[in-house]
Amino acid sequence: MKEQKLSLPGALFGALAGLGADIAIRELTGFEVVSGILEIIGAGFGLLRIDRRIYDSTVRLLKGMDVQPDDDYQHILRRIDELTFDLPELRESFLNLMQAGVRAKHA
């Protein structure tokens, strides 16, 4: 079997060529190829359930609010409004959760 030789200058040249190609693509097209590939690899490594994780965290945050057991729905909505006045996406998530809770209670 023929012995394979590793070439350090060859490896350096390959790395430089790869870096040059990445920079050229980024400058010409605006696409970040390396970051994109890393994102896809990351998604493949068991991180596909991230939305479920964010949902769980949102529920935990809502439960972690300091509200009294006898506080009514309107009071809790006002508290959410106060705390999320500049956080529109989170506010929407909270309101959706609250509405789902109310619907489940009535059903």
Place this chain on the structure above:
Amino acid sequence: MLGLGTLFRIVKGLLGRPLEDTGLLPTRYYVREILEALDHDNIGEAVRLLKKAKGPLIDRSRLDLTRQQIIFRCRVLRERHAKRIRYLEGIIKAHKKNSKLPWRWLHKDPAERVGYYENTLDLEQQAQHLLKQYEMELKDMLTR
């Protein structure tokens, strides 16, 4: 026999920490770690990891939602600290008022207790200030 999950956790434990400071890991990794820190109210760690996440390409909205979650938690915790501060200030005020009464002069215990309350008050104020700082930092990141 090692499962894939265990193997992944071992690899993550060995390589994750050194690599996460480079910011080269996928955004989802940072989002997951931020949420883990947030579950334990470790706001400092969550903010640190949020700053490290450099390449939000397909997960920009998720990262932004995570940032909003940290701000929300900061506000809830600050309110909690504010309640404790008001309570402690009330107790200290009442103790100082009572200590001026002649029949309390010989009591040593209340003075020690006031010292304890004052130290706790100081810690609560520091925590509140720190949370305010984190919130301002995160707000600046929102407008960037």
